[in-house]
């Protein structure tokens with residue numbers, strides 16, 4: 442299966458993508474995680490992306506598209522995958538569409554997690570993530586607290602409050618989200634790929650809604 446998952450920041454797309462990838466044996470690509478890792482390692486891509494990510498702005502399409510092209514290069518190119526946070530603009534969607542066509546692949550669906558802005562703000566301002574790239578577990582100070590304050594349950598790394606999860610940046614990310622995503626969502630709706638899923642509720646409930654929407658009938 443080949444899927445894209447989109448939704449506002451904090452909609453739970455990372456959590457749901459991880460779950461779908463484990464249960465449906467899909468490779469999971471999160472451009473947010475790839476960029477954060479590149480920034481941490483100070484690679485050339487990371488250095489170019491750093492100021493955009495920390496201020497909540499979108500990284501230029503060319504840079505993100507090149508990262509994606511590299512993933513699909515070579516004989517290990519993914520055939521079954523879920524893209525999390527990509528494409529995010531019409532230009533990225535056109536690029537990805539072309540890339541898949543060159544590989545002889547098509548998409549099975551675009552999962553759109555719908556979460557109101559107030560809920561996004563509540564979720565993001567309390568989110569704490571594990572900066573260990575191989576773990577990347579996510580917590581919430583009240584909704585899903587770690588056993589020990591600010592320490593990852595899974596790998597023991599000290600949790601961080603992402604710069605772009607701070608209140609002033611959340612507002613900007615939401616503004617950018619609506620400015621660019623509304624058109625992208627409309628495009629996927631027009632071509633019949635969009636699966637609109639209410640993203641509020643327990644993680645397992647949202648997951649069940651997604652699986653139901655992916656069933657052919």
Ligand code: AMP
Nearest residue numbers: 472473493494497498499500526527529
């Ligand atoms: P995320 O973890 O998906 O919320 O992404 C975190 C940040 O990474 C975003 O606010 C952007 O700065 C950047 N980013 C992630 N994916 C993309 C993308 N497809 N296009 C542009 N910027 C991106």
